[in-house]
Amino acid sequence: MKKLGEEYLTGLEQIDAEHVHLLDLIEKTRNLLEDENMLFKCADIRVLLAGLKDYTIEHFAHEEAYLESIGYPGLYAHKIQHQLFAQKLVELTKEVDRLTLGTQDDMIRELFEYLQVWLHDHIKIEDMKYAKFADTKA
Numbered sequence: 001m002k003k004l005g006e007e008y009l010t011g012l013e014q015i016d017a018e019h020v021h022l023l024d025l026i027e028k029t030r031n032l033l034e035d036e037n038m039l040f041k042c043a044d045i046r047v048l049l050a051g052l053k054d055y056t057i058e059h060f061a062h063e064e065a066y067l068e069s070i071g072y073p074g075l076y077a078h079k080i081q082h083q084l085f086a087q088k089l090v091e092l093t094k095e096v097d098r099l100t101l102g103t104q105d106d107m108i109r110e111l112f113e114y115l116q117v118w119l120h121d122h123i124k125i126e127d128m129k130y131a132k133f134a135d136t137k138a
Protein backbone atom coordinates (compact mmCIF):
# COMPACT_ATOMS: atom_id res chain seq x y z
CA MET A 1 0.00 0.00 0.00
CA LYS A 2 1.18 3.46 -0.86
CA LYS A 3 1.94 6.08 1.74
CA LEU A 4 0.87 9.66 1.79
CA GLY A 5 3.40 12.41 2.20
CA GLU A 6 3.13 14.21 5.50
CA GLU A 7 1.68 17.30 3.83
CA TYR A 8 -1.31 15.18 2.75
CA LEU A 9 -2.07 13.64 6.14
CA THR A 10 -5.17 14.82 7.96
CA GLY A 11 -4.31 12.67 10.97
CA LEU A 12 -7.73 11.01 10.72
CA GLU A 13 -7.06 7.34 10.13
CA GLN A 14 -10.05 6.47 7.98
CA ILE A 15 -9.86 9.58 5.84
CA ASP A 16 -6.13 9.17 5.27
CA ALA A 17 -6.69 5.54 4.26
CA GLU A 18 -9.32 6.66 1.77
CA HIS A 19 -6.96 9.27 0.37
CA VAL A 20 -4.40 6.50 -0.18
CA HIS A 21 -7.05 4.74 -2.23
CA LEU A 22 -7.41 7.88 -4.34
CA LEU A 23 -3.66 7.94 -4.81
CA ASP A 24 -3.82 4.35 -6.09
CA LEU A 25 -6.50 5.33 -8.58
CA ILE A 26 -4.35 8.22 -9.80
CA GLU A 27 -1.48 5.77 -10.21
CA LYS A 28 -3.73 3.43 -12.21
CA THR A 29 -4.70 6.34 -14.43
CA ARG A 30 -1.05 7.10 -15.06
CA ASN A 31 -0.32 3.45 -15.86
CA LEU A 32 -3.18 3.30 -18.32
CA LEU A 33 -2.00 6.49 -19.98
CA GLU A 34 1.54 5.16 -20.31
CA ASP A 35 0.54 1.67 -21.47
CA GLU A 36 1.62 1.54 -25.09
CA ASN A 37 0.82 -2.13 -25.62
CA MET A 38 -2.88 -1.80 -25.02
CA LEU A 39 -4.87 -0.91 -28.11
CA PHE A 40 -8.41 -0.27 -26.86
CA LYS A 41 -8.45 1.44 -23.50
CA CYS A 42 -12.14 2.32 -23.24
CA ALA A 43 -13.11 -0.62 -21.03
CA ASP A 44 -10.32 0.28 -18.61
CA ILE A 45 -11.29 3.94 -18.64
CA ARG A 46 -14.81 2.93 -17.67
CA VAL A 47 -13.51 0.78 -14.81
CA LEU A 48 -11.36 3.66 -13.60
CA LEU A 49 -14.18 6.18 -13.74
CA ALA A 50 -16.54 3.77 -11.99
CA GLY A 51 -13.92 3.18 -9.29
CA LEU A 52 -13.51 6.91 -8.84
CA LYS A 53 -17.26 7.38 -8.63
CA ASP A 54 -17.55 4.73 -5.91
CA TYR A 55 -14.67 6.34 -4.07
CA THR A 56 -16.30 9.72 -4.38
CA ILE A 57 -19.65 8.64 -3.03
CA GLU A 58 -18.25 6.81 -0.01
CA HIS A 59 -15.34 9.01 0.87
CA PHE A 60 -17.09 12.34 0.46
CA ALA A 61 -20.00 11.09 2.56
CA HIS A 62 -17.58 10.06 5.34
CA GLU A 63 -15.77 13.36 5.17
CA GLU A 64 -18.91 15.48 5.14
CA ALA A 65 -20.44 13.55 8.04
CA TYR A 66 -17.26 14.08 10.01
CA LEU A 67 -17.13 17.80 9.21
CA GLU A 68 -20.71 18.16 10.29
CA SER A 69 -19.99 16.35 13.54
CA ILE A 70 -17.22 18.79 14.45
CA GLY A 71 -19.23 21.82 13.36
CA TYR A 72 -16.76 22.78 10.65
CA PRO A 73 -17.65 26.28 9.41
CA GLY A 74 -16.36 25.62 5.88
CA LEU A 75 -18.59 22.60 5.35
CA TYR A 76 -20.80 24.15 2.67
CA ALA A 77 -17.89 25.34 0.52
CA HIS A 78 -16.22 21.97 0.98
CA LYS A 79 -19.34 20.14 -0.17
CA ILE A 80 -19.43 22.27 -3.33
CA GLN A 81 -15.89 21.15 -4.15
CA HIS A 82 -16.92 17.54 -3.76
CA GLN A 83 -19.90 18.14 -6.03
CA LEU A 84 -17.69 19.69 -8.71
CA PHE A 85 -15.46 16.64 -8.62
CA ALA A 86 -18.45 14.33 -8.99
CA GLN A 87 -19.73 16.46 -11.87
CA LYS A 88 -16.42 16.24 -13.68
CA LEU A 89 -16.60 12.45 -13.45
CA VAL A 90 -20.11 12.47 -14.90
CA GLU A 91 -18.93 14.65 -17.81
CA LEU A 92 -15.95 12.42 -18.55
CA THR A 93 -18.07 9.28 -18.31
CA LYS A 94 -20.47 10.70 -20.90
CA GLU A 95 -17.54 11.22 -23.28
CA VAL A 96 -16.34 7.62 -23.16
CA ASP A 97 -18.83 6.51 -25.81
CA ARG A 98 -17.42 9.00 -28.27
CA LEU A 99 -13.77 8.06 -27.77
CA THR A 100 -11.69 6.73 -30.62
CA LEU A 101 -8.25 5.18 -30.73
CA GLY A 102 -6.96 8.62 -31.59
CA THR A 103 -8.62 10.46 -28.69
CA GLN A 104 -8.64 7.95 -25.83
CA ASP A 105 -5.23 8.98 -24.49
CA ASP A 106 -6.27 12.64 -24.50
CA MET A 107 -9.16 11.78 -22.20
CA ILE A 108 -6.97 9.71 -19.87
CA ARG A 109 -4.50 12.58 -19.78
CA GLU A 110 -7.27 15.02 -18.94
CA LEU A 111 -8.46 12.74 -16.13
CA PHE A 112 -4.94 12.23 -14.85
CA GLU A 113 -4.18 15.94 -14.80
CA TYR A 114 -7.49 16.72 -13.13
CA LEU A 115 -6.77 14.14 -10.42
CA GLN A 116 -3.27 15.49 -9.88
CA VAL A 117 -4.60 19.00 -9.37
CA TRP A 118 -7.34 17.64 -7.11
CA LEU A 119 -4.81 15.76 -5.01
CA HIS A 120 -2.85 18.92 -4.54
CA ASP A 121 -5.52 21.59 -4.29
CA HIS A 122 -8.21 19.65 -2.51
CA ILE A 123 -6.41 17.29 -0.16
CA LYS A 124 -3.32 19.31 0.52
CA ILE A 125 -5.08 22.65 0.87
CA GLU A 126 -8.81 22.22 1.55
CA ASP A 127 -8.69 19.03 3.61
CA MET A 128 -5.81 20.42 5.64
CA LYS A 129 -8.02 23.36 6.60
CA TYR A 130 -10.48 21.10 8.38
CA ALA A 131 -7.66 19.00 9.82
CA LYS A 132 -6.30 22.17 11.45
CA PHE A 133 -9.76 23.12 12.65
CA ALA A 134 -10.24 19.62 14.12
CA ASP A 135 -6.91 20.01 15.92
CA THR A 136 -8.04 23.16 17.66
CA LYS A 137 -11.12 21.31 18.91
CA ALA A 138 -9.24 18.27 20.19
Ligand SMILES: [Fe+2]
Nearest residue numbers: 063078122127
Ligand atom coordinates in the same frame (compact mmCIF):
# COMPACT_ATOMS: atom_id res chain seq x y z
FE1 LIG B 1 -12.68 16.73 0.88
